């Protein structure tokens with residue numbers, strides 16, 4: 001695995017490869033490091049689909065608010081390198097903030113409507129930071145495919161829109177959420193949790209399961225589905241709910257109808273102590289059977 005920190009060198013390496021092997025493809029897996037099985041599932045998907053895989057590790061200051069956890073975000077670079085070597089990754093792109101944002105750099109990418117919803121509403125400016133750094137990564141690597149996790153469903157909606165609006169020539173591939181045996185969604189921030197918090201954090205996935213179960217049993221009334229979500233989330237005394245919404249998976253706009261549409265994203269976020277976690281599931285109902 002070749003480790004590259006300069007954006008120019010990374011671009012040159014990918015360009016050289018693309019010139020030499022016209023028919024072959026490059027997959028990009030953007031991450032902030034502190035890697036776990038969720039990240040590795042994206043790496044494996046890229047290795048399966050593309051000839052070369054580039055993983056980026058960059059804790060992007062632009063997507064953190066002034067009171068958020070940028071300074072204490074887990075950084076486990078040596079261990080991450082070993083994991084990526086074992087997975088057969090070709091390039092690790094790990095720039096410093098100064099290399100990624102050269103002095104005077106001021107252009108940002110904003111997806112204002114979609115990017116202002118869910119995490120975008122709770123973390124103002126967050127998705128501007130995400131869209132800007134991902135657009136830069138796309139320009140540096142120029143991948144054929146880019147791999148993202150379903151766990152960050154709002155991020156996926158924002159990036160899909162960015163790809164469409166800005167005509168990026170790549171396939172955005174979304175991989176399912178990898179969970180621990182307890183069903184807690186894997187997340188780098190789970191490292192912040194103590195034992196009791198880890199138990200309480202399961203309330204998020206439990207609330208999604210409760211909603212999926214009532215819908216499987218035939219419930220279609222949105223007020224009842226919302227109440228099921230609210231009630232399950234209230235079971236934890238440690239969890240402070242940030243949002244628990246039923247939204248359109250593409251626009252992230254709140255579902256307004258009284259009955260469940262064909263496809264609905266159920267997205268939840270909350271703080272367990274000082275740790276903010278997110279999770280989601282998609283409800284799909286077959287209109288033909290309604």
Ligand SMILES: Nc1ncnc2c1ncn2[C@@H]1O[C@H](COP(=O)(O)OP(=O)(O)OP(=O)(O)O)[C@@H](O)[C@H]1O
Nearest residue numbers: 031032033038148149151152177178186187188189
């Ligand atoms: N459990 C998971 N299953 C599948 N993909 C995941 C999972 N967790 C993260 N990813 C994906 O990995 C990519 C990099 O995410 P990131 O480095 O922020 O990890 P994270 O675990 O989501 O960290 P955080 O705790 O900051 O939310 C994103 O596309 C994200 O959706």
Ligand SMILES: CC(C)(CO)[C@@H](O)C(=O)[O-]
Nearest residue numbers: 030031032060130133152
């Ligand atoms: C996509 C991403 C790597 C951009 O910094 C980040 O938001 C993440 O890890 O999900």
Ligand code: BAL
Nearest residue numbers: 032063064126152155
């Ligand atoms: N995967 C989400 C990145 C963040 O919380 O900043």
